[in-house]
Amino acid sequence: MYDEIFAKEDPAKNNPRFWDELFLMKVNLEYLESKLESVDGEEVQRIQDNINSLFHHCVQALGEEHQIKVVNALQTLCALFRGVHQKNKSTSGFDIINMLMGFDKAEQRMKDLMERLDSLLCGDGSESLKSLCLKLLLCLVTVTDNISQNTILEYVMINSIFEAILQILSDVSSRGQHGYDAVVLLALLVNYRKYESVNPYIVKLSIVDDEPTLDGMGMVVHQALTEYNRQYKDKEEENQGGFFSTLTSMVGSMFIADADEKLSVQTNEAILLALYEAVHLNRNFITVLAQSHPEIDIATTPTTPTPTTPTTPLGTTPPSLDMMNNPELPLDPNLQTSNLLITFLKYASIVMQDTKDEHRLNSARLCLIILTCIAEDQYADAFLHDDNMNFRVNLHRMPMRHRKKAVDKNIPSRPLVCAVLDLMVEFIVTHMMKDFPMDLYLRCVQIIHKLLCYQKKCRIRLHYTWRELWSALINLLKFLLSNETTLLAKHNIFHLALLVVNLFNMFITYGDTFLPTSNSYDELYYEIVRNAPGLRQPLLYGSVILCLPVLRVSTNTGQWKEPASKVTHALVNVRAIINHFNPKIESYAAVNHISQLSEEQVLEVVRSNYDTLTLKLQDGLDQFERYSEQPKEAAFFKELVRSISLNVRKNVSLNTLSQDVLLKEFSTIS
Amino acid sequence: MADAEVSLSPALLPLHLSPTHSAAPPPPASSSPTTFSCPSSPSSASSSSSSSSSSSCSESSSDCPAHHHHHHHHHHHHHHHHPRPQLQLPPPSNSEQPSSPSASPRSSSPSGSIGSTGSLGSSASEGIGSSGTSCGGDPRGPSPPLDVISEDAMEMDLGGDQVIDPEVALKACQEVLLKVKLQNREVPEQQQLDNKQQRDAQPQHQHYTDLTECSSPQWHISPDTSSIKEEEEDEEEDAEKQGSTSQQCPRPSARPESSLVPSAASSSSSKQSWLLRLFESKLFDVSMAISYLYKSKEPGVQAYIGNRLFSFLDSEVDFYLPQLLNMYVHMDTEVGDAIRPYLIYRCRGSITFSLLTAWLLGAYSSDMHISTQRHSRGTKLRKLILSDELKPSAPSSNAPRAVSTSDSPVSSPSHRHCHRRHNSSNVESSFSSTVPGPDSPVLGEAEVFVSPSRRTHQRSKSDATTASSGPGSGLRRTGSNPKVEAVHEEPERLRPQREFVKSLLGIGKRLATLPTKEQKTQRLISELSLLNHKLPARVWLPTAENQHHVCRIPHTQAVVLNSKDKAPYIIYVEVLECENFETSAVPVRIPETRIRSARSAENLDCGSAVLAANANAMTSEHRAGSFSTVPNYDNDDEAWATDDIGQLQVEAEAQTSSSDNISQFSVDSITSLESKEPVFIAAGDIRRRLSENLAHTPTSFRRDPEDPSAVALKEPWEEKVRRIREGSPYGHLLSWRLLSVIVKCGDDLRQELLAYQVLRQLQSIWQQERVPLWIKPYKILVMSSDSGMIEPVLNAVSLHQVRKQSQLSLLDYFLQEHGSFTTEAFLTAQRNFVQSCAGYSLICYLLQVKDRHNGNILLDSEGHIIHIDFGFILSSSPRNLGFETSAFKLTSEFVDVMGGLDGDMFIYYKMLMLQGLIAARKHMEKVLQIVEIMQQGSHLPCFHGSSTIRGLKERFHMSLTEEQLQLLVEQLVDGSMRSITTKLYDSFQYVTNGIM
16 A cells, blocks of 8 residues: 555545555555655655655544554654655755645644644553654654754644653653653753754743652653663672673773663663753752652662652642652662662763763763752752761772772761762772863863852861862872873863862862861861972872972963963962971971871971961952853754764664554553 | 639730729630631621620620629510520630629639539539439429429420430539529519620620530520520521420520529529539639539539530630540540530631540540440540541532522521521621531431431521522631631541641651661651652641641751650751631742742853743743742842852853853952952961861761761751751741651650640649749640650750760850850859759659659750650659659759859759749649549559559648748758769669660
8 A cells, every 4th residue: 555655646546545544554664664765856746745645644543543543653654754854864854844744734734743642642542652652753853863953843842742741751650651752852852953943842841840740850860870870780790790800800891881881871861961951951850859769679660660759730739638649668778768869970970980982971971061060059059068968879989900999888978969079089080091081070170169169158067088089189180290291282281270279279268168177177288298399208209290390381482371370370379388388397307307207297297387378369269150051062962962863763663562562452442 | 713813814814903894804806716716606807797796795794794683584585685596505705704703702712622612513513413314394493483394394395305314414404503593693673684795695605506506405504495496496586486486496405605604693502502603703714624524423514514615715725635535535424425515616616626636535545445445435536526527517518408408398487587687687697607517427426416406407507508698798708717718628628637647657657667867867858858749738737836837848957866766756847827727828839949049041051041031921921820929039138149140240251251261260360369469368367267167166066877866956946947947948938937846656645745734734833823933844746645746845955965965064064055153144044944953853753753864854055954755754663673762853963053052043942942832732733633634544654553643642742831841842852962863873874775
């Protein structure tokens, strides 16, 4: 019968019931697609009417009561979209629209289509049908590599299915089955021409304030990330278990990054993108991050999302009537309480371990961007620093030569911000390599900066082992300086250096507002002094020159003169400290005839010599540039969306839903 | 006399002071909210009814003096002047006041004599009772008017089929009382006045009618036939055809009680009149009522008191609710029947009361054997309440029924009258409409009372409908009107609160299974955050004073308290106060993040400025709802808001000017340093400031994972409130309040409740006697025999925590917290300490409070000590190890704070105790009564053994002279101080429980 469509004549001419019968037949997707592809330019003109007609009847069939017809129509539509696009990769979107629907009728056709899909998605119909609808939409959204060139989506913008997506997310059972597709679809739709035009999905997403819905979205992301974390953990254990892998623990991470792993990273990019859009666009979503859930073990309970949130929006109905439907959290004392943010941090710690692969690099970047958004948000900061919300967060750490993998390290329960800082420190320490991810480092340091600004502003004295951070930052500076020449070829290292130095300046001049103890201020000085240049004390190892190289570069003329001089100016306090204390320490050693000063002795010297040290107050230390996607990140997101589109297209398979299953289901229904 | 006056509500006090104006009733404006708070009352708020009721009050007050003198004939006049002799209950307290002038001079008996009148009462009721039990008409005493007798007898015959013994007895008893009064009444004139007063008083009486209609026709004494038949049949017909309708009434039912009240006139007669006079005097307060209810074995007296309960202020009766309910559960049927109508009436009126009653009933029933428990009265009533059938009438159900009822033969005559009445009187129409609608379940349960009232029900329902259809009915605008409530409240009016409580208790139970405090706290926080999703709702904290709705639980503030195997926890609860918990609209939910400025709009990039504008335009409708609730948001001095704006501006500049990658601000700061005068600071200063800042908060406790509550409890309440308010999306609302509550699971709080009552009683006694003893009774909410809630003591930490955290002696801690010896602050704190020590020493002695280790004694920020945990009182003590033999806890540390053994403050301490003991002794009965009633049927350990009450009584040392008492106090103090067992017990606790 397909052939009849591709004939010149109107197939219904001879057989008035042609369309009815067509949709009763099993769809042969491959044939239809290949047929469409094989049609060449001239023929297109000829059969356009028939294709238009087919499209029209597909849309009509969606309204049929007969479910088989609906299924077939959905699949046919899918094939149509794909086939037409594959055929006409180069042609403009308008031609495609013309070919499918005809210009004059396109608006009406698409309106009908979207309405039908909307009612299918929101109705009480079969779950498989809903799933198929989402697949069709995903298929439609990803037919082009660049989503913004998909002109048909213009109609999806006009005839929004946003509400349908939300409804799926707010309902527990439908969320369980279709949540993932719905979230990915939403993430993609939001990215349609986001920089050029008014995208209603952006607008709508930014103002959703229905908590069950947002929670539902959070749950979907949470589950996807948890699943990834679990898979990773399983693999890791697998690798560690083997005799072979213990020998090659150094390269263990490479085994982890096998093909399967990459694939799961890719699919997760879509989820990450969704998380990003939610965090970035909707400030109500921030609360969801801190929403506690018990840690979900997907392996054991794959189908039931644990907390069931009520579907009725609060305030409209007597809210407490469903008080007892309160999801009773499972009572397992061993089960750690978790939340989306914790899961996300764990996920990030895995992803950021290895950034060589482009997908992983993108994921890591996106993770850091999300963290940036979170760090800028007051509410998020508030719960990050909330002293009453303590959690143990097991971050994944890269196995490294000079340290043991801290698997069993008993992490104390601390405010969440400590985990964020840990993650940043971990990243800083582990990525000082030739292929220096400058961009990630910048984000990393900026996140720390934003958190510090919050602490300073709110006078929060976080009990964090700041020394780890200081030492990591100093090591970073050392690395920058020692690899100055190679790095300068690619990056403006002075920008990063300036940010790092300014972090120190914050500690030095504003430490009184947010450091937890007096001792910690002494330790800051110790950390600076012991890395200072020119010290001959053997104890004070690592006397890598901290200031002079920068000076050296900055005295040179050239393109780096200005940024280098900025760093030099910012270094004024660090240098003052070093210049002030070094002689004191040396003379102390000389007087007491000690060749190696203990840490306590150095601290003693520091403590007794504060009063003669004058520092320069630098302003603007606690100001930062707020994150903005446009214009700096636009290119990144464009590429990211493209890659996600490709991936989704590859993975959307209408055939996964086998006809038999459908038939079985429908036969029981009818 | 003085006692009684004090115990009256403050509003009444001034009135007694004016002897010329014989005990005017309290100003209606002030009294009406409490007196008439029953939701089924026709809206004290509505202008029409309130004005009429107030006028009636004032009139009645002026009429009063004359009133009792002319009561004699009032039954005759009823025929004509009693427009609506509905089933009447005893008059509210204000109409009762009239009797006080006559009563006060005569019955100036102090409370002591009242206690002794127990015998008097029983003997008095003897006569009454005997006459009552002999059923029906004849037993009326000395000289009943003949017509009344015959009338009654006839009624009995007519309605005999439904009459049930106790009921009859009650009625008869009351009639006897009435007869006595009638007999004694001398002055027969001024009936008009009398009648007028009656009529005026009606609006008040009406408030009580709904109760009687639903369940308690037996309360109504029928002095004359006309009124009876009026009530029974057609309320309006009285004026026209009393005589003819008399046949129709099956039973005598109602009579305005007010006629009974002022009758205590002459003192010529026997004990009966004594009792009667006592009952009717203003001295007769709730405490006495409860006492007689408990002691009297006469159904008549019990019934009378049951009736009288209606005339007390709700709040006064509420205090004795545990006693009432315990009697209801454990005592004989007569007492139960006497109390029941009142309970049902109050349950109808208030969700809060319903739930409190249901909880307590469950708790007190738990001591019964399981088989009897199931069928006990208490359990049945509890089920009835929880089935939520005791609710105010629902108008929606009225509408359809109206048709049928108005067609029914019974109502047809009244139909006409109803209309007439609606036309004539707004008040009446609105009143009649408040008659409870759902008759079947209630009546089914309370079959005893059913039959006579059934018809009235139906009729009143038809009345209701006509009223609501009528143009002038003031129903809808009234705040307290149940109908308005019923309109938007779903049938299950108790459910939200029950589930709220259930969730909280469920959390507690689940927490108990977790091993560490840390896990408990984490779980607590996450569970509460889920609970938060369902708020705001029509739920409230029962421990709070004011009406409110819970809007949010700042879940991160909740902490688990120290307990070995249970998991009590404290939560802070944000509430919004409201006019009326049951009727005011539940506040709209505000999302958590709404506290900040709208970021979603700001953060959209580039073209999104337009876009955001579009968003606003497109969805203004959508957003309007949520945003309109926080219009003042920007006006709040929220630090964030301004900061955000500042940052935004700078950000905007940055975007326009900077092209390179370097943060604009860093550049700015550097260049400014270059150009401007650099600012220098000394490193030493920074370091010093750091230590100073850190040293500046020494009063806050360190975080201790093993004792998470220490920090939370130490934080000054004001500061906590401010902090939480800042972080709350509801914080900007004027009605915002922060409350806190301790949720306990697995603990029996009934003893705590008993202790609370005793403490409250003693507190008020001491206040009354002007003894400056300080104690802090904290509210207890018993929800079952093993769960409940406790009102936390604010700004207080345990002595254990003080010691562990500060590592100081108590005196040094006082010096640290309040300043050196001579400062005002220290002296005040010291005085507070002494006064509270004296108070609690007495409490500990009288109640034999044991288990007094430092974890159970709190110290508040003003220096008061507060004892908590009354798990071991009276006859129970922990483990019988022989510890704690001393009368109370008085360590040398305490003495040190008081300034040593020779200090003035220590002498003051002993003097206070003496005064307190003398005062308490004076009112011993009031204290004893509380405990005694609760002993009934109880298996609580504090009642273990047979000598509990006797022991308690002995500790009041009624027989000692004041000099001897003084000696006793000396001995007690001496003994406690020297007692090493206190110290020993502390170390024992330290070894076993780690409490310092």
